[in-house]
Amino acid sequence: MKIVITGGAGFIGLNLARAIIRRGTLTGPSGQQEEVDNILLFDQAVPDCLPDGLDERVTMRAGDISDRDTVFGLVDRDDISVFHLASVVSGGGEKDFDLAMRVNLDGGRHVFEAARARRGLPRVLFASSVAVFGGDAMPHVVGDSTKQTPQTTYGMTKSIGELMINDYTRKGFFDGRTVRLPTIFVRPGKPNAAASSFASGVIREPLNGEECILPVKTDVQMALLGYRNAVAGFVGLHEADGEAIGDDRAVSLPGNTYSVAEMIEGVKRVAAVNNIESGPITVRPDPAIEVIVAGWATHWEASRAKALGLPNDENMDRVIQDYIDDFMPAR
Numbered sequence: 001m002k003i004v005i006t007g008g009a010g011f012i013g014l015n016l017a018r019a020i021i022r023r024g025t026l027t028g029p030s031g032q033q034e035e036v037d038n039i040l041l042f043d044q045a046v047p048d049c050l051p052d053g054l055d056e057r058v059t060m061r062a063g064d065i066s067d068r069d070t071v072f073g074l075v076d077r078d079d080i081s082v083f084h085l086a087s088v089v090s091g092g093g094e095k096d097f098d099l100a101m102r103v104n105l106d107g108g109r110h111v112f113e114a115a116r117a118r119r120g121l122p123r124v125l126f127a128s129s130v131a132v133f134g135g136d137a138m139p140h141v142v143g144d145s146t147k148q149t150p151q152t153t154y155g156m157t158k159s160i161g162e163l164m165i166n167d168y169t170r171k172g173f174f175d176g177r178t179v180r181l182p183t184i185f186v187r188p189g190k191p192n193a194a195a196s197s198f199a200s201g202v203i204r205e206p207l208n209g210e211e212c213i214l215p216v217k218t219d220v221q222m223a224l225l226g227y228r229n230a231v232a233g234f235v236g237l238h239e240a241d242g243e244a245i246g247d248d249r250a251v252s253l254p255g256n257t258y259s260v261a262e263m264i265e266g267v268k269r270v271a272a273v274n275n276i277e278s279g280p281i282t283v284r285p286d287p288a289i290e291v292i293v294a295g296w297a298t299h300w301e302a303s304r305a306k307a308l309g310l311p312n313d314e315n316m317d318r319v320i321q322d323y324i325d326d327f328m329p330a331r
């Protein structure tokens, strides 16, 4: 079978591709385990060479998700699953409303229509976000069925995507599943435009011996999940029994709540264990980031994910150690 990962050159997309390569099979529209013979990574820009951990089963294509014909060209087999991850992220969506609408709404609709046009019921996994919740209506602990009152354009587009996934599934157009993510850490490489980007930067930059400029105060709390378990959540929800998911196709992945101060303690602890001299952290609040982050859920309850057996992190130190093992091989 073929797997399409939109946003496939991004943080989660690449790690998801590696996990599918290692696994070798997924459940196809036939309902049976099928060998994955092609993973297509689609993104607005793709690397010149195949990143580590991928092999000849992987192809990469550059293009714009908001171009309908391009998207229909990606979803070109009936034995297919689509992981739709391409997105303008939170900070980017606040800066450019029209871009967020075009990429997240129009692009999402093209992906869903392309899957709908296939024979059978391909599985379509959609990456949603904690940003669908927020504002005065949000309770202290957010759960799977908390009312969605997003406080960013990004969160609004994710909320609409969730509703489309539910309705396309109800109509029998495809078998849709939404993976609703807390903030995922530790992103390797460069920061992205997500307002939550500092949650990775506060770990990554010190481990690389670089200075981290923190755009929020250290008492800020966030729900976080390590990237290994985020990827396991995508694969696990893809493989889950559709009946067990029911008519609400959206499942919040688990996460643990940490303050930024706890993240700083964590990186120092794990750096010491690995004999790494960590770089300095400077708090320099950025009001544009602070206001977005203040609107997000901090306490996160993921009972549906737990019932489906989707994993949570053991603790923060484990995730930081995973990052060192996976992304700092030169050490």
Ligand SMILES: NC(=O)c1ccc[n+]([C@@H]2O[C@H](COP(=O)([O-])OP(=O)(O)OC[C@H]3O[C@@H](n4cnc5c(N)ncnc54)[C@H](O)[C@@H]3O)[C@@H](O)[C@H]2O)c1
Residues within 6 Å of the ligand: 006, 007, 008, 009, 010, 011, 012, 013, 042, 043, 044, 045, 063, 064, 065, 066, 084, 085, 086, 087, 088, 089, 103, 107, 127, 128, 129, 130, 181, 182, 183, 184, 185, 192, 196
């Ligand atoms: N990482 C997190 O903490 C987090 C949290 C909640 C939700 N999510 C969601 O998970 C998904 C993946 O996140 P990520 O962390 O890998 O983000 P990422 O920014 O690394 O990846 C998203 C990819 O989408 C691509 N993209 C953007 N516009 C595009 C366009 N017009 N056409 C084609 N590709 C385009 C980007 O180039 C990027 O590579 C996103 O949908 C994101 O909103 C992520």
